Amino acid sequence: MTTCTECVLPETFPGISFDGEGVCNFCLSARGTGSRAGERAKYRRKFEELITRHSGRSGYDCLLCFSGGKDSAFTLDLLRNRYGLRVLALTLDNGFISPAAAENIRRLVDAVGADHIVFKPRFDLMRRIFARSAEEDFYPEKTLQRASTICTSCISIVKSVALRTAIEKGIPIIVYGWSPGQAPLNSSVMQTNPALMRAAQRSVLGPLAERFGREIELYFLEDRHFESPELFPCNVHPLAFLDYDEAEIYSRLAELGWIRPDDTDPNSTNCLLNAYANHVHQQRFGYNPYAFEIANMVREGVMSREEGLRRLSESPRGGLVEMVRQRLGIR
Numbered sequence: 001m002t003t004c005t006e007c008v009l010p011e012t013f014p015g016i017s018f019d020g021e022g023v024c025n026f027c028l029s030a031r032g033t034g035s036r037a038g039e040r041a042k043y044r045r046k047f048e049e050l051i052t053r054h055s056g057r058s059g060y061d062c063l064l065c066f067s068g069g070k071d072s073a074f075t076l077d078l079l080r081n082r083y084g085l086r087v088l089a090l091t092l093d094n095g096f097i098s099p100a101a102a103e104n105i106r107r108l109v110d111a112v113g114a115d116h117i118v119f120k121p122r123f124d125l126m127r128r129i130f131a132r133s134a135e136e137d138f139y140p141e142k143t144l145q146r147a148s149t150i151c152t153s154c155i156s157i158v159k160s161v162a163l164r165t166a167i168e169k170g171i172p173i174i175v176y177g178w179s180p181g182q183a184p185l186n187s188s189v190m191q192t193n194p195a196l197m198r199a200a201q202r203s204v205l206g207p208l209a210e211r212f213g214r215e216i217e218l219y220f221l222e223d224r225h226f227e228s229p230e231l232f233p234c235n236v237h238p239l240a241f242l243d244y245d246e247a248e249i250y251s252r253l254a255e256l257g258w259i260r261p262d263d264t265d266p267n268s269t270n271c272l273l274n275a276y277a278n279h280v281h282q283q284r285f286g287y288n289p290y291a292f293e294i295a296n297m298v299r300e301g302v303m304s305r306e307e308g309l310r311r312l313s314e315s316p317r318g319g320l321v322e323m324v325r326q327r328l329g330i331r
Helices: 025-031 037-054 070-082 099-112 123-135 149-169 194-212 214-219 223-227 246-255 273-285 291-300 305-313 320-327
Strands: 062-065 087-092 115-119 173-176 189-191 234-236
Touching (some): 025 291, 037 173, 037 234, 070 087, 070 099, 070 246, 087 099, 099 115, 115 149, 123 149, 123 194, 123 214, 149 173, 149 214, 149 223, 149 273, 194 214, 194 223, 273 320
Parallel strands (some): 062 173, 173 234
Antiparallel strands (some): 189 234
């Protein structure tokens, strides 16, 4: 299979083409953007201005979507120990948090001194959603280039529960610990509003409610939430504009008691479901759903091409995919 000679995208990735030297059109397009240091500094200033405007007023300064994985754990440390913010960490338990990640979650919130809540949707409904997501694609094709249907279903509920919590508690900032490959720099500091979030919710809630009934609406905004535009928070992805070095991240997290899990797949440090989601996506579309993220990280210079290729080709530990399949009730 042909793979881009500069990043990791394979010939099966939608819309890809190669020049005479084997460089893909995505890399060629990125060449014209020049140095990103100035842009990163601009968004870092935006974030710091946001902190100055909201920090220390009343209640929590920000809500962090905290999975317990390395990036969200490092982001929690940044928010507490670099910026001194009052953080409410929110973990959505989808029924597949790895035991090692669960211990990391407990250790990190204690180590940095953050309040923490866990929201656990009923597992019978989550299992139905994940099982159906493994069999059917019900999101736009563009979305599925960046994540599997299973992960899109899960993260949509995470984001909706976080937004609902922030609005109800009057928290002005929602922070996500997404890697530089996941979070586009130009949307790393973005003010939400009712019109924008209603449209985003409709694109996700529609397919879910159609298949799983109105029970799913409990996790999304109600009409009453859209009546207070002043309560809509700003979304921030700090790792898109701050320095990102995985070796330094692992070193810092080790100081805080975080231990790298050995019970997940190569592209996750918190979720057991991820291995099966990747397996299904690879079988259906012919490429790993992490290919887009890792290709971006290679272009950003925060991961080598060799490391990216290794992560995309390495198999999860034995039996993990089958264990998830059985737990979802899929033959």
